[in-house]
Amino acid sequence: xxxxxxxxxxxxxxxxxxxxxxxxxxxxxxxxxxxxxxxxxxxxxxxxxxxxxxxxxxxxxxxxxxxxxxxxxxxxxxxxxxxxxxxxxxxxxxxxxxxxxxxxxxxxxxxxxxxxxxxxxxxxxxxxxxxxxxxxxxxxxxxxxxxxxxxxxxxxxxxxxxxxxxxxxxxxxxxxxxxxxxxxxxxxxxxxxxxxxxxxxxxxxxxxxxxxxxxxxxxxxxxxxxxxxxxxxxxxxxxxxxxxxxxxxxxxxxxxxxxxxxxxxxxxxxxxxxxxxxxxxxxxxxxxxxxxxxxxxxxxxxxxxxxxxxxxxxxxxxxxxxxxxxxxxxxxxxxxxxxxxxxxxxxxxxxxxxxxxxxxxxxxxxxxxxxxxxxxxxxxxxxxxxxxxxxxxxxxxxxxxxxxxxxxxxxxxxxxxxxxxxxxxxxxxxxxxxxxxxxxxxxxxxxxxxxxxxxxxxxxxxxxxxxxxxxxxxxxxxxxxxxxxxxxxxxxxxxxxxxxxxxxxxxxxxxxxxxxxxxxxxxxxxxxxxxxxxxxxxxxxxxxxxxxxxxxxxxxxxxxxxxxxxxxxxxxxxxxxxxxxxxxxxxxxxxxxxxxxxxxxxxxxxxxxxxxxxxxxxxxxxxxxxxxxxxxxxxxxxxxxxxxxxxxxxxxxxxxxxxxxxxxxxxxxxxxxxxxxxxxxxxxxxxxxxxxxxxxxxxxxxxxxxxxxxxxxxxxxxxxxxxxxxxxxxxxxxxxxxxxxxxxxxxxxxxxxxxxxxxxxxxxxxxxxxxxxxxxxxxxxxxxxxxxxxxxxxxxxxxxxxxxxxxxxxxxxxx
Numbered sequence: 001x002x003x004x005x006x007x008x009x010x011x012x013x014x015x016x017x018x019x020x021x022x023x024x025x026x027x028x029x030x031x032x033x034x035x036x037x038x039x040x041x042x043x044x045x046x047x048x049x050x051x052x053x054x055x056x057x058x059x060x061x062x063x064x065x066x067x068x069x070x071x072x073x074x075x076x077x078x079x080x081x082x083x084x085x086x087x088x089x090x091x092x093x094x095x096x097x098x099x100x101x102x103x104x105x106x107x108x109x110x111x112x113x114x115x116x117x118x119x120x121x122x123x124x125x126x127x128x129x130x131x132x133x134x135x136x137x138x139x140x141x142x143x144x145x146x147x148x149x150x151x152x153x154x155x156x157x158x159x160x161x162x163x164x165x166x167x168x169x170x171x172x173x174x175x176x177x178x179x180x181x182x183x184x185x186x187x188x189x190x191x192x193x194x195x196x197x198x199x200x201x202x203x204x205x206x207x208x209x210x211x212x213x214x215x216x217x218x219x220x221x222x223x224x225x226x227x228x229x230x231x232x233x234x235x236x237x238x239x240x241x242x243x244x245x246x247x248x249x250x251x252x253x254x255x256x257x258x259x260x261x262x263x264x265x266x267x268x269x270x271x272x273x274x275x276x277x278x279x280x281x282x283x284x285x286x287x288x289x290x291x292x293x294x295x296x297x298x299x300x301x302x303x304x305x306x307x308x309x310x311x312x313x314x315x316x317x318x319x320x321x322x323x324x325x326x327x328x329x330x331x332x333x334x335x336x337x338x339x340x341x342x343x344x345x346x347x348x349x350x351x352x353x354x355x356x357x358x359x360x361x362x363x364x365x366x367x368x369x370x371x372x373x374x375x376x377x378x379x380x381x382x383x384x385x386x387x388x389x390x391x392x393x394x395x396x397x398x399x400x401x402x403x404x405x406x407x408x409x410x411x412x413x414x415x416x417x418x419x420x421x422x423x424x425x426x427x428x429x430x431x432x433x434x435x436x437x438x439x440x441x442x443x444x445x446x447x448x449x450x451x452x453x454x455x456x457x458x459x460x461x462x463x464x465x466x467x468x469x470x471x472x473x474x475x476x477x478x479x480x481x482x483x484x485x486x487x488x489x490x491x492x493x494x495x496x497x498x499x500x501x502x503x504x505x506x507x508x509x510x511x512x513x514x515x516x517x518x519x520x521x522x523x524x525x526x527x528x529x530x531x532x533x534x535x536x537x538x539x540x541x542x543x544x545x546x547x548x549x550x551x552x553x554x555x556x557x558x559x560x561x562x563x564x565x566x567x568x569x570x571x572x573x574x575x576x577x578x579x580x581x582x583x584x585x586x587x588x589x590x591x592x593x594x595x596x597x598x599x600x601x602x603x604x605x606x607x608x609x610x611x612x613x614x615x616x617x618x619x620x621x622x623x624x625x626x627x628x629x630x631x632x633x634x635x636x637x638x639x640x641x642x643x644x645x646x647x648x649x650x651x652x653x654x655x656x657x658x659x660x661x662x663x664x665x666x667x668x669x670x671x672x673x674x675x676x677x678x679x680x681x682x683x684x685x686x687x688x689x690x691x692x693x694x695x696x697x698x699x700x701x702x703x704x705x706x707x708x709x710x711x712x713x714x715x716x717x718x719x720x721x722x723x724x725x726x727x728x729x730x731x732x733x734x735x736x737x738x739x740x741x742x743x744x745x746x747x748x749x750x751x752x753x754x755x756x757x758x759x760x761x762x763x764x765x766x767x768x769x770x771x772x773x774x775x776x777x778x779x780x781x782x783x784x785x786x787x788x789x790x791x792x793x794x795x796x797x798x799x800x801x802x803x804x805x806x807x808x809x810x811x812x813x814x815x
Contacts, residue, residue, distance in 0.1 A: 027066045027122075028151050032076075032144040034059050035130070043131050044086045047096075052081075054135045056144075058128040064146055067122030072152040073130075074113040076143040077208075079220040079275060081134035088127040089120050101134075101220040108218040110159035110208050111342065113143070115152065122146070136280030155342070162346055163207045166353045170200040173356040188244035195236040199352050202229040207349070224273045227287060231269015234294050235262035237323075241298055241316065249310040254301050261294040295324055322351035400446060401453025403460075404467035409475050412465050413524045416477060423479045423518050426488070427531045428452075430472040431510035431543040438729075444502040451500045452509070459488055480517070489546070496544060512538040516549035533557050536618075560615030566602070567616045571625055575601050578633045579799035583650070583770055583792045586784050593682060595650040595792065596634050597799045598626075617654065624656050631657065631667070638681065639674040648711060650682035655689050655698055664704035678709035682734070686715050690730065699730055706731035713770070717758060727765065735762045739773025742793075745782055752786075759787050 035056040043055035058064075064071075073085060080101050087095040097116050099107050109115040118125075130144070147155065177193045204210035204217075205225045211218040217225075238258045242250060268290045272283035305313040326348045396408035404412070416423050430452065437445040449472070456466040456474060463484035465477045478485050498509045514535025521527035530549040533556070538547040547553075570576060578596040585592055600608040610617060617623040634651045657663060671678055683705060690698055706712050713734035714727075737758050744751035755771070762769035771783050774793030783791060 027068075027071075027146075027148045028155075029063055029067070029146040030144075031058060031063070031146050032142065034063060035144055037138070043084075044088070044094075044127070044129050046094075047084060047086060047129075047131060048133065053131055053133050054138060055129055055131045056138075061125050061127055064122030064125050064128070067146060068148055069119060069121045071118050071122065071146060071148050072109075073116040073118055073128075074109065074111075074143070074145040074147060074152065074155075075116070075130065076141050077108075077112050077114060077219055077223045078132075078141045079134075079136040079223050079280060080132040081220075082132070083114070084131040085116050085118075086127075086129040086131070087118055087120065087125055089124045090126050093120075095119065102216070104215075104219045106215075108208050108211060109152070110156045110163065112206050112208060112222070112345070113145075114219060117149075136275045137284070139281060140284055159207055159346075160209070162349060163203060163209045166203050166349045167200065167209070169353040170196055170203065170356050174200060186243075188240055191236055191240040191243055195233065195240055196356055198229055198232045198236060199356070202226065202233060203349055203352070205229060206345075227272030227283070228269040230291070231265045231267075231272070231287060234265035234269075234291050238262040238265070238294050238298055241301060244316060245301070245305050245312055246310055249305040249308040249313070250301055251304065254297070254304060257297050258294075258301060261290065261297050264290045265294055291327065295328060298324070323348075323355050326351045398453070398468040400449055401457070401468050403453050403457060403474070404465060406467065406469040409465075409467035409469050409477070410524070412467075412477055413527070416479070416518065417524050417527075421479055421518070422481075423477055424485055424515055425518070425527050425531045426476040426478065426492070426513055426515040426546075427528075427535045428474040428476070428492075429512045429535055429539065430474075431512055431539075433472040436507070440502060440505050444505060447502045448500060448507070448509075452495075452511075455491070455495055455498075459491055464488055492546060496546075510544040511546075512543045513546035514538055514549065515546065520549070520554070530554075530557070556615070560619075563613050563616050564619050564622045567600070567613065567622050567626060570600060570602065571629060573603075575603070576626060576629050576633075577601060577801060578630070578637060579801050581792060581799040582797050583790055584796050586771075586780055586789060586791045589796075591647055592790055593648040593650055595684070596630075596637065596652075598630050598652070599799070599801075620656075623654075627654055627657060631670075634681070635670055635674045635676060638671075638676045648680050648682045650684050650711075650713060652684045652715070653689065658685070658689070658698035658701040660700050661704050664701040664708075667705065668708050668710075678705070679711065682711040682713055684713045684715045684736070685730075703731055706733075716772075732767060734768045734770055736770045736772050736792075737788075739793075742771055742773045742779060742783075743775075745779055752782075755783070755788070756786050763787065 036059055038055055038057050043049055043053060047055075075083075082098065082100050084096060084098045089095070095118070097107070099105060104114065107114055107116055135141075174193070174196050177189065177196065205222050206229075208218045208222060211222070239262050242255050242258045265287075268283070268287045271278045272280075272287045275283070277283075278286070302313055302317060306317075326344065329344050330348060396405055396411070397403070398405045413425070430448065433445055433448065436448060449468070452474065453466075453468065456476065459476070460466050461484065463479040463481060464487075467475050467477075469475045476488060478488050492511070492513060495509055496511060500507055500509060512535055514531045514533065514537070516527055516530035516534060518527055521530060530553075533553055534547045534549040537553060537556075538545050541547070567576075577599055579599045580594050580596060582591050583593045583595060584590060598610050600613055602608050605612075616626060630651065634649055638649050657667075668678065671681065683702070685698070685702070702712055711733045712731055713736055714730065714732045715736045716738040717735045735758060737755055741751045741755050741758075745755060746752075759769050768790060769788055770790040770792055771788050772792050774780050774783070774791045774795045776795060779793075780791060780795060
């Protein structure tokens with residue numbers, strides 16, 4: 001209770017005295033003109049001296065004679081480290097009051113003044129001196145007043161009433177703009193909201209009203225803070241002006257000038273906060289000059305806008321003219337053109353409070369109405385442009401999904417790189433679309449694509465754009481801000497496995513997704529390649545997943561690029577060769593056929609298998625060249641070696657080797673030219689080869705080759721998708737059971753059941769069945785028990801560059 005009375009008691013007493021009758025003894029004397037600085041700024045005897053002290057002496061103490069006992073000395077708030085008031089009475093008694101700048105105690109009052117109570121009556125005083133340690137600049141101390149206690153209470157009460165009204169008005173305006181009008185705000189509303197907030201803080205700081213709650217917020221601290229707040233007030237008022245006016249009414253040069261002076265006001269206010277950055281006299285002058293220039297520029301903007309027929313400017317002038325006028329009076333007073341008067345300061349806060357009340361309603365009603373009218377006019381003027389944009393969107397839209405097409409995607413990709421935005425590219429491949437088209441018809445495939453397009457279209461926003469860039473490929477460009485990227489990732493994860501239907505068919509979505517960040521790419525092509533690499537890796541790992549391009553994939557990419565470059569040179573140096581592994585009869589151990597396996601005798605890396613340089617085979621140019629070398633070597637082998645042994649040579653073919661009937665006819669022509677019978681060649685293909693995207697269906701080439709006598713083997717059988725369907729579509733002679741099932745044959749009951757089923761299926765369809773990867777005699781014996789007739793693996797022979805048929809002709813018992 002004692003603390004409460006000590007802090008708030010004087011405030012209520014001042015209010016009651018101001019509202020009630022004033023005392024007859026209400027002397028008020030302006031002392032600043034009569035205070036002079038002694039020579040060398042010497043202070044009273046016994047008081048601190050030196051270059052860092054500034055002393056002021058009252059020339060005529062008789063001016064104080066009308067003051068009763070316990071009168072108050074009111075001093076303008078300035079920046080200093082320590083202040084002392086020294087009063088000497090007629091009987092030689094000296095009264096000293098000393099306070100530090102950061103610990104003023106209760107020696108402050110409302111109205112931006114420091115207050116010191118002097119006990120002796122004015123007629124008893126023979127001298128008065130005021131000393132400052134570390135004073136920023138004497139010229140900035142513009143007011144020193146001696147008043148009776150009653151008059152001091154009236155002055156303080158007047159300020160408390162004014163600032164109470166001021167705080168109430170601005171707090172109401174702030175609450176109205178924050179809470180009542182809580183919709184999306186235009187830029188001018190945001191600037192005004194900031195202005196009201198700063199104005200409220202400025203009023204609480206400048207008037208010392210905030211010190212009632214925070215006692216340290218008075219004196220030098222308040223003086224420093226006020227400078228920064230004034231700079232912000234000037235800047236926000238100017239920015240509010242140019243944002244609220246119609247664009248056509250303000251020339252761009254004036255807009256630029258207003259923004260320049262707004263920035264200058266911010267900087268000047270910051271510099272004026274701390275005198276260690278710039279001397280106080282310089283920063284104060286700079287702040288006042290900037291304020292005048294900003295006000296002058298704003299007046300020019302108002303004049304031009306009014307001359308050009310702006311309707312908003314008149315409302316602006318009604319609310320802001322009093323504020324601008326009062327700030328002009330403050331600038332004139334600060335430059336010494338007018339005398340010191342509290343009424344100028346009071347008028348400042350009165351005009352700001354009035355302006356806040358007026359604009360709180362004007363912003364929410366009239367300004368919004370005027371802006372809607374302006375927007376309607378601009379919308380009408382843009383009619384032709386909108387029509388043109390509509391036609392342009394049609395030219396950049398995908399006809400099936402309504403998303404952007406490939407052309408729009410590449411334009412947006414270049415635009416994002418052009419403005420150096422941070423964004424993510426996501427490439428999406430629809431898994432198994434070809435199979436759905438084959439089984440359910442292209443109508444079902446279109447339904448699936450439209451379904452995905454609708455789901456991706458929901459994600460589109462200012463930060464996210466979606467496009468269909470190929471038959472079953474989609475792309476998403478997502479700027480990495482406001483959480484847009486996380487929302488897209490979450491939506492894609494939820495899309496995986498989602499159900500879709502077409503007629504009676506029920507399916508679930510499977511998407512392979514690769515993503516890459518623009519931070520790791522130097523050009524659009526680099527980024528696209530990185531996302532495509534991640535997409536390929538996602539498909540390789542089993543599809544139906546999302547994978548981000550990272551350091552590991554980067555190393556794989558660099559290694560792939562190096563291998564492609566080295567493979568090109570390796571082709572010229574004949575480093576690629578075929579190694580051979582026999583396929584034998586499990587009962588007799590006799591040679592049935594030979595599989596040609598590609599090897600790369602790298603000069604530095606040693607002997608490489610396709611598993612270690614698979615990226616080379618996936619490259620369009622280099623991979624095609626290597627595969628051509630494989631076929632040429634195989635045909636050469638058939639024409640010189642295996643013909644003598646009367647065994648077929650099995651060669652792995654890729655999708656690029658089976659591009660329709662023409663590729664098949666070309667291969668048959670090469671066989672005829674080499675004198676090789678088509679029946680001595682066996683083409684091994686995987687389901688991945690059959691499902692690979694190409695202009696022509698690989699099955700067409702396979703049919704032509706099969707009719708000519710070439711044998712067809714389906715490799716890695718059982719690991720692909722819908723293998724039974726492919727057995728109907730592809731003219732297959734041989735089924736090769738994948739080595740993954742053979743390795744688990746003796747330990748995994750499920751593997752044995754799968755092997756048993758494949759053997760039964762193959763025999764039932766009159767196909768030869770070959771087991772791959774046989775490494776132990778126990779595996780061979782179990783396969784024979786299950787009815788498998790042919791096998792291949794390390795048990796019989798490792799792949800060798802020099803194939804000896806005799807090694808494969810050993811009886812099974814000797815193997």
